[in-house]
Amino acid sequence: MLTKTLDISTSPHIQRGMSTEVIMRNVVYAIMPMVLFSIYAFGTAAFWVIFTALVSCLLTEYVLCKLSGKESSLSDWSAVITGLLLGLTLPPIFPLWMTFCGGVIAIALGKFVFGGLGMNVFNPALVGRAVLQAAFPVAITTWQEAFRPDRFTTIPTSLKAMPFMSPVFDGVSGATPLSAFKFDHITAPAAELAFGQVSGSAGETCAILIILGGLYLYARRMINWRIPVSILGTVFLFSGALYLLDATNYPSPVFMLLSGGLMLGAFFMATDMVGSPLNPKAIWVYGAFIGIMVVVVRIWGGLPEGVMYAILLANALAPQLDRIFKNRVYGTVKRKS
Amino acid sequence: MQLLNLLFNRHHDTFQHGIHPPEHKEDTRDMAIRQFSFAPVVVLPLVQHIGAPSQAVVREGQEVSRGQLLATAGGYVSVPVHAPVSGTIRKIANVPSASGKMVPGIFLEAFPFSGQEVMEGTPVDLDTASPEEILKGVQDAGIVGLGGAAFPTHVKLKVPDDKHCEVLLLNGVECEPFLTTDHRVMLEQAEDIYMGVRYLLKATGAKRAIIGIEANKQNAADHLNAHLPKDLPLEVKVVPVKYPQGSEKMLITSTLGLEVPSGGLPIDVGVVVVNVATTAEIGRLLPHGQGIQERVVTITGPGVKKKGNYLIPIGTPLRYVLEEVGVEDNISEVYLGGPMMGMAVSNLDISITKGTSGILVFTDKEVKKQQKVYPCIKCGACVEACPMFLNPSQLGILAKNEAYQEMADHHNLMDCFECGSCSYECPSHIPLVQQFRIAKSMVRKRKSKAHAN
Ligand code: SF4
Ligand code: SF4
Numbered sequence: 001m002l003t004k005t006l007d008i009s010t011s012p013h014i015q016r017g018m019s020t021e022v023i024m025r026n027v028v029y030a031i032m033p034m035v036l037f038s039i040y041a042f043g044t045a046a047f048w049v050i051f052t053a054l055v056s057c058l059l060t061e062y063v064l065c066k067l068s069g070k071e072s073s074l075s076d077w078s079a080v081i082t083g084l085l086l087g088l089t090l091p092p093i094f095p096l097w098m099t100f101c102g103g104v105i106a107i108a109l110g111k112f113v114f115g116g117l118g119m120n121v122f123n124p125a126l127v128g129r130a131v132l133q134a135a136f137p138v139a140i141t142t143w144q145e146a147f148r149p150d151r152f153t154t155i156p157t158s159l160k161a162m163p164f165m166s167p168v169f170d171g172v173s174g175a176t177p178l179s180a181f182k183f184d185h186i187t188a189p190a191a192e193l194a195f196g197q198v199s200g201s202a203g204e205t206c207a208i209l210i211i212l213g214g215l216y217l218y219a220r221r222m223i224n225w226r227i228p229v230s231i232l233g234t235v236f237l238f239s240g241a242l243y244l245l246d247a248t249n250y251p252s253p254v255f256m257l258l259s260g261g262l263m264l265g266a267f268f269m270a271t272d273m274v275g276s277p278l279n280p281k282a283i284w285v286y287g288a289f290i291g292i293m294v295v296v297v298r299i300w301g302g303l304p305e306g307v308m309y310a311i312l313l314a315n316a317l318a319p320q321l322d323r324i325f326k327n328r329v330y331g332t333v334k335r336k337s
Numbered sequence: 338m339q340l341l342n343l344l345f346n347r348h349h350d351t352f353q354h355g356i357h358p359p360e361h362k363e364d365t366r367d368m369a370i371r372q373f374s375f376a377p378v379v380v381l382p383l384v385q386h387i388g389a390p391s392q393a394v395v396r397e398g399q400e401v402s403r404g405q406l407l408a409t410a411g412g413y414v415s416v417p418v419h420a421p422v423s424g425t426i427r428k429i430a431n432v433p434s435a436s437g438k439m440v441p442g443i444f445l446e447a448f449p450f451s452g453q454e455v456m457e458g459t460p461v462d463l464d465t466a467s468p469e470e471i472l473k474g475v476q477d478a479g480i481v482g483l484g485g486a487a488f489p490t491h492v493k494l495k496v497p498d499d500k501h502c503e504v505l506l507l508n509g510v511e512c513e514p515f516l517t518t519d520h521r522v523m524l525e526q527a528e529d530i531y532m533g534v535r536y537l538l539k540a541t542g543a544k545r546a547i548i549g550i551e552a553n554k555q556n557a558a559d560h561l562n563a564h565l566p567k568d569l570p571l572e573v574k575v576v577p578v579k580y581p582q583g584s585e586k587m588l589i590t591s592t593l594g595l596e597v598p599s600g601g602l603p604i605d606v607g608v609v610v611v612n613v614a615t616t617a618e619i620g621r622l623l624p625h626g627q628g629i630q631e632r633v634v635t636i637t638g639p640g641v642k643k644k645g646n647y648l649i650p651i652g653t654p655l656r657y658v659l660e661e662v663g664v665e666d667n668i669s670e671v672y673l674g675g676p677m678m679g680m681a682v683s684n685l686d687i688s689i690t691k692g693t694s695g696i697l698v699f700t701d702k703e704v705k706k707q708q709k710v711y712p713c714i715k716c717g718a719c720v721e722a723c724p725m726f727l728n729p730s731q732l733g734i735l736a737k738n739e740a741y742q743e744m745a746d747h748h749n750l751m752d753c754f755e756c757g758s759c760s761y762e763c764p765s766h767i768p769l770v771q772q773f774r775i776a777k778s779m780v781r782k783r784k785s786k787a788h789a790n
Binding site for chain 2: 002004007008010011013018076116117119221275276278326327328329331332
């Protein structure tokens with residue numbers, strides 16, 4: 001006689017077996033090559049900047065969870081992503097105490113005030129960076145050229161600046177390709193950009209690695225391919241049209257694609273699931289919006305780079321885009337609001 | 338072109354969205370249907386269908402023969418119940434049902450060596466019967482949707498006076514993983530299916546019939562094509578393997594390119610959909626005026642020893658079935674139906690009913706563990722899975738705040754048919770379908786309350 005007591009659960013009784021923790025962990029895997037390359041290109045300084053950003057994000061997450069009496073959310077890996085991405089968007093000689101502040105802001109202001117993972121409107125790393133940009137406009141636009149021979153032996157003095165003191169830069173500021181273009185009309189060759197031979201933020205310089213990381217995530221169905229495709233496509237078409245009109249004043253579309261933080265932004269920042277829309281149509285608009293903003297800021301704006309602000313603005317619009325560009329529900333004629 | 342289709346999500350031979358769970362059909366799909374043994378006592382619930390309970394017409398102690406009418410339909414949306422075996426009526430009392438509720442039922446003790454002959458009633462003659470007479474015959478045979486819905490088939494077949502049925506659509510998709518009953522029925526009961534189609538065409542007034550079969554059952558499609566009578570306007574359409582291809586609405590979209598309007602029925606686009614096993618049953622029973630006494634059930638899953646497709650007498654206790662096929666020691670959950678929409682049962686004293694298409698047994702290895710639920714990370718996996726193009730993420734957030742009415746009014750909650758695709762995909766393990774089931778019943782309750790006042 002069969003006497004086993006059975007459990008009951010509700011359908012479906014099978015699942016794809018994906019989990020949020022696994023997705024986040026894989027994003028970290030995809031970011032790691034960029035971290036390593038940036039240490040290789042910019043030396044010990046880049047290591048310290050990324051490391052500080054990471055520690056500060058994890059620490060903030062931990063303390064805030066403790067304070068609010070919530071279960072620690074460190075295990076979902078999202079704070080690791082925020083920390084690494086923040087580090088990668090900063091100049092590799094950025095003062096460490098400022099980096100630390102950036103991490104605290106990213107987690108506290110970028111994520112926690114909204115109610116934690118999933119509730120945040122903006123990409124937390126970009127919130128951190130935006131605040132740093134506003135607070136420390138000089139430090140955040142002071143760069144070091146890549147592959148300095150002494151990059152593993154000396155630590156730039158700016159890194160060790162004391163809190164609330166103006167950092168001293170060693171007077172070696174390598175202009176980024178974008179600022180070189182903006183202010184001096186010099187465009188860097190595509191190959192140098194693709195392989196990260198140029199100066200810039202710690203993690204944004206090697207386009208190839210970023211694309212590979214993105215492809216890895218795409219292959220594992222962990223990013224929405226529409227986002228990078230729509231952003232890069234828009235930038236290419238828009239800047240390409242300008243280039244065709246006037247090749248002397250406007251940069252080539254290839255330069256536009258490969259320079260600055262565009263690749264990093266398109267593959268790793270704008271794709272942050274929480275801040276991007278859900279509906280496919282809304283995603284296309286979201287990506288196109290970012291693309292247009294990037295070109296406009298870079299060419300006509302006062303700043304050399306506009307990726308960060310473009311993504312933050314698009315993040316803010318995302319819920320609205322989802323509302324406007326809803327999927328048409330099966331069996332309905334018109335969109336119902 | 339491929340790329341364009343990909344970019345704009347255009348597919349013409351199937352519905353959009355949906356999921357691809359592992360099929361697990363290889364265990365039983367090549368196993369021919371076998372007669373199951375008779376239990377010493379069969380228990381026939383009088384609520385095996387959606388609608389009013391059947392009314393018993395036998396008394397305790399009465400001797401009945403196989404195929405005899407035991408209970409009549411309790412109204413228009415109801416069907417009769419027939420004796421699956423010759424024997425003595427032992428008791429008429431409440432019995433447990435899969436949903437956990439107690440329902441009236443009949444206990445029938447089989448004669449030890451009863452024969453296989455089945456009592457015949459008044460045949461429904463295909464050539465002379467009117468559509469109404471065929472519908473009546475279908476009801477008298479006690480037929481309900483054998484795909485699992487268990488809705489009385491004659492009600493479904495009744496074309497309203499202001500509507501017109503263009504196409505009779507047979508559902509041979511069987512998109513639930515593990516299940517292979519319809520597959521075997523198509524391979525083994527082609528003649529019954531053709532006959533059933535003739536009755537159904539006449540009953541609905543449709544000029545042509547289409548049978549939709551998932552591509553993983555190509556041999557069934559070939560078989561039905563090879564033996565197709567020349568004069569039968571039946572077209573075999575093979576549709577891609579994708580869950581929930583077998584839902585009525587999705588199959589209509591895949592085979593005909595039409596969408597059933599929200600809140601409407603297939604007949605609103607001129608289609609009547611009937612499960613293929615139901616069709617075979619009609620084709621087999623109506624010429625003899627018999628009632629349904631048994632059905633094909635796939636018994637499978639890692640917890641089952643003798644997996645297979647069995648012809649099981651209606652009313653056979655689940656406990657008896659599992660003891661006969663043998664189960665592993667570490668079984669943990671038993672489902673009636675497939676793993677996507679099937680219901681977990683805790684009570685083995687329930688019976689196999691007309692709507693039981695499969696018995697799936699999971700051991701503690703397959704049963705999904707209590708998983709940590711993360712917040713919704715807006716990954717969009719559910720949105721890209723939902724065949725109804727709803728936004729389960731948004732619905733889930735509203736459900737959490739118990740904003741049920743808003744879900745129904747502004748986010749098409751009532752269009753959710755609980756296929757489970759969203760829950761299957763969700764990496765945060767949010768119990769989306771479960772929330773929607775609750776939400777839907779709350780909305781319905783509120784609505785009927787508003788009506789009552
Ligand atoms: S259960 Fe409902 S909401 Fe979820 S995928 Fe199926 S129809 Fe869509
Ligand atoms: S699948 Fe789950 S986590 Fe992803 S958007 Fe839907 S509800 Fe949110």
